[in-house]
Amino acid sequence: MSGRTDRPFGFAPDLDAPIPYMQRTREYYRALGYETPYRWAHYNDAPFQPLKKPLAQSRVTIVTTAAPYDPAKGDQGPGAKYNGSAKFFRVYDGDTSKEHDLRISHIAYDRIHTSAEDSNTWFPLPQLLRFAKEGRIGEVAPRFFGAPTNRSHRVTIETDAPEILARCKTNEVDAAILVPNCPVCHQTVTLIARHLEANGIATVVMGCAKDIVEHAGAPRFLFSDFPLGNSAGKPFDPQSQKFTLELALRLLESAPGPRTTLQSPLRWSADPSWKLDYDNIERMTPDEIARRRREFDAQKEAARKQREDAAGIAR
Numbered sequence: 664m665s666g667r668t669d670r671p672f673g674f675a676p677d678l679d680a681p682i683p684y685m686q687r688t689r690e691y692y693r694a695l696g697y698e699t700p701y702r703w704a705h706y707n708d709a710p711f712q713p714l715k716k717p718l719a720q721s722r723v724t725i726v727t728t729a730a731p732y733d734p735a736k737g738d739q740g741p742g743a744k745y746n747g748s749a750k751f752f753r754v755y756d757g758d759t760s761k762e763h764d765l766r767i768s769h770i771a772y773d774r775i776h777t778s779a780e781d782s783n784t785w786f787p788l789p790q791l792l793r794f795a796k797e798g799r800i801g802e803v804a805p806r807f808f809g810a811p812t813n814r815s816h817r818v819t820i821e822t823d824a825p826e827i828l829a830r831c832k833t834n835e836v837d838a839a840i841l842v843p844n845c846p847v848c849h850q851t852v853t854l855i856a857r858h859l860e861a862n863g864i865a866t867v868v869m870g871c872a873k874d875i876v877e878h879a880g881a882p883r884f885l886f887s888d889f890p891l892g893n894s895a896g897k898p899f900d901p902q903s904q905k906f907t908l909e910l911a912l913r914l915l916e917s918a919p920g921p922r923t924t925l926q927s928p929l930r931w932s933a934d935p936s937w938k939l940d941y942d943n944i945e946r947m948t949p950d951e952i953a954r955r956r957r958e959f960d961a962q963k964e965a966a967r968k969q970r971e972d973a974a975g976i977a978r
Contacts, residue, residue, distance in 0.1 A: 679935035681873040681888060684846045684942075691942040695956045704816050704850050706880030710861035711921035714838060716801075718916050721837035723795075724804035726827060726855060728812050728848040729765035729786050731755070739768040741780040747962035754826040755809040759788060770812055770845035772892030776937045781898035785844050787869075790895075790908050799912065804834045810841075810855055812848045819851050824858035831864055838865040838915055840908075842894050846872055853879040860921075867911045869894045873924070883918045885911045887927045890937065896929075903929060 689700050714721060732739055736749045749769035757763050765786050767779050783789060788807060795803050808827050813819045831839060839859055841852035849872040856866040860882045867883040870876050871891050876884050887894060887907060896904030907927060914925045931937065940946060947955075 676935060678938055680938075681886070682938050682941060683874055684849075684872045685874050685878065687942045688846055690944050694944045694947075694952050695959060701814070703875060704854060704879040706857070709880040709882045709921035710857055711882050711918075712860045712863055712865045714865050714915060715863075716837060718800055718838070718912060719798055720801040722802050722804050722835055723791065723800045723838045723840065724759075724831060724834065724836045725786070725788055725791065725807040726810050726839055726841040726852060727765060727786055727807065728770065728810055728843050728845070728851060729767050729782070730769050730809070731757070732764040732766050739766045742774070742778045743768040744774075745769075745771060745958070745962050747964075748968075750812070751809065752811050752813075754811065754823055754830070756806040756830055757809070759792070759803045759805060759807050763788070765809075767844045767892055770848055771942075772844050773890035773941050775940045776890040776931075777892045777898065779892055783901075783904050784893045784895050784898050785842055787840070787842065787895040787904065787908050790904055791840070793905075794908065794912070799909075801837075804831075804836050806830065806834050810851055812845060812851055814847055816854065819854045820858070823851075824855045827855055828859055828862050828864070831859065836864055838867075840911055841866060841868045843868070843870050843872070844892050844894065846875055846891070849875040850879050853881045853884075856881055856883075865915055867915050867918075869907065869911050877922070877924060880922060882921045882923075883914050884924045885914050885927065886924055887929065889929075889931045891941070893931075897931070 685703050730749055730751050737746050739749050746768040765782055767785055791803055794800050808830055810823055841856050843849040843852045849870050852868055853876050856868050859866050867885055868876055868881045869885045871887055871889050871894050873886045896907040910927055
């Protein structure tokens, strides 16, 4: 029986495992012609800050990689193609007492299996505010924070993470929930979480790219085995979103130490074949690869111009 291939013990299919995003992206960019592989941040240990007070008395904020909608920056709507013009390169913050239109067209979420129609799947502020009213947390901090999706480890570690820490301290934040969307986003927020924890603020990363977050050494990580762009729950499924945020809060309270991962029991679909599609070179034709290279170069140029504008450099 042990040599048969028809799953005699009821085993799940081999593909029904977390997507290996680091491997996929490495092979993807090599196929596009970029020979130097990207070096993902890697730590074997992690700082750890227990909550200093019960969660029901704590002030909690959100750190997001989503971008404020700007109608001058092209299509940012549901299903929009990757839009480098919509990127941002400096930390921003927003008033948590107001509604915000944050979008993810500027990053590489899973555009095959999700369409970015429900912002509650990547920006759980409305649900966090409900938890505050119910007394599950003490209060939502006056400001939330936007973290640039930066491939540069140095910029994230030396510039963006300290800036977010300073703003958290100004807002007297006790705990932060960090919500990434794309592969590099997951690395970015993990590096920021490490910096916050090393400086006295408890954190939890809610994400979908398990290998990247664990490779970088997150203090606490809630893993949802969903397509990228759905770190805070399933679209248009309030119960999923509430349950996912509740799991993150429980992890803030109960993690026994650093590098604690909790996997959500929720499944995206009974059919796990969706995991085969994201940046999978084996499923692309040569024409598709060539088209993607052209599009990537064009978006990289658009992002470069945005970066220069942000830095005040005349074109």
